[in-house]
Amino acid sequence: MLVEHDPTKQVSDALTARGFVYGAPVDIRKGVEHWTLLTHNDRHEIEIALDEVRDLEAAKIELIGISEVDTRVGGGEFPLYNLSPRQREVFQLARRRGYYAHPKEATASDLAAELDVTTSTIHEHLHKAEQKLLDLS
Structure with missing residues (x-):
């Protein structure tokens, strides 16, 4: 997910309040934040939550992709x-x-x-x- 927002505001609070947690450190390149977030929400709930954050924080958020993570040993995900x-x-x-x-x-x-x-x-x-x-x- 790519995030652009007013750096004087904390978008992270709005995201965590909607069930997201960080999956990796935020990577900032050329003024754009690249976020990896985890949640138990389904695709529809994710889209609703991101729309709320966009509206609430006047943030520009581009969803790059959604994928399921299998936490079982040998689940096929790379570490x-x-x-x-x-x-x-x-x-x-x-x-x-x-x-x-x-x-x-x-x-x-x-x-x-x-x-x-x-x-x-x-x-x-x-x-x-x-x-x-x-x-x-």
Whole structure:
């Protein structure tokens, strides 16, 4: 989720009051906050809560995606908390854009262009993320 708001106001209070908790530290890039939030609410309840926060705090919120997290051991989710914020960002972008699909829907060059970095930087972040996620260290 991307959030832009008046920095003198605390949007986080409005979100936590509606059942959201932080899933990762807020990542701020180029004046835009990137938030990972967790909740037990369903998609409809999430959309209603975000509309309320938008109205209440005059915040500009763009929902990037909603996914279920399986907390069972072996549930198929990657332990993204092991990644640095930048590794997590690049890995999640790669997954969303189809970098890991077969056939690939996006190349490392596509991801690099989107993040305004070099292709080798993308490969470095993905390699480190994959190594941590697959416990190859």
